[in-house]
Amino acid sequence: MTLGDEQLERYARHIVLSEIGGAGQARLLASHVAVIGAGGIGSPVIQYLAASGVGRLTIVDDDRIDLSNLQRQTLFGSAQIGERKVDAAAAAVARLTPDCQVVARAERIDATNAPSLLDGVDAVVDGSDNFATRLAVADACLAARIPLVSAAVGRFDGQLAVFRGWEAGKPCYRCLVGDDPGRDALNCAETGILGAVTGVLGSLAAVETVRVLVPFGEDMAGRLVLIDLMSMRFRNILLAPDPGCPACAG
């Protein structure tokens, strides 16, 4: 793929980075990423990946825009309340760039439809708000060997990880969380969330997705970053594969 004149100018600040350059930018333009959840985390993920020149985004979300979303879901405006999030997200991307094609899927991803929704993607970003969805996405990514960028938030905290559980020595999502359905108990509606916390985690997830696609720097798979914004502390934890993991062991 060769970049056109407009693309050379649009992506000039990427191209000047030796870690990305013209070749990395061409890889981004040829990439297909699935974003699960067009909410607080999904908003910056979608904005930054589209602006970065990712050529194709499949956006999966079955929800509509609610007034209480607007405190953190910066992709949407007051006039769009009641619209399907995937449609409003596609419109936002179309305003931003002609280089990113959006596939809008207004459905809830589960174990049944995940393989077809994720077919052919180069990376998946999970910013969904429930544990059942996260498990279904993680299992489908592991089975299809798709790198998974996982970001989660609550109150003033966040977690970020990248999973490639099929590789030797790398954990999968279930190595981290097991399969405890009780984890689904709390969500943002009940516990609250500082709006900008979703922006921090979504932006970091976008960085990690670009890293997966180009790639550059230090590989993050096998680490969990715990972000405590109450005290502004970032902590890295090494994640080992669980030898008894039901998904990836053996």
Ligand SMILES: [Zn+2]
């Ligand atoms: Zn595992």
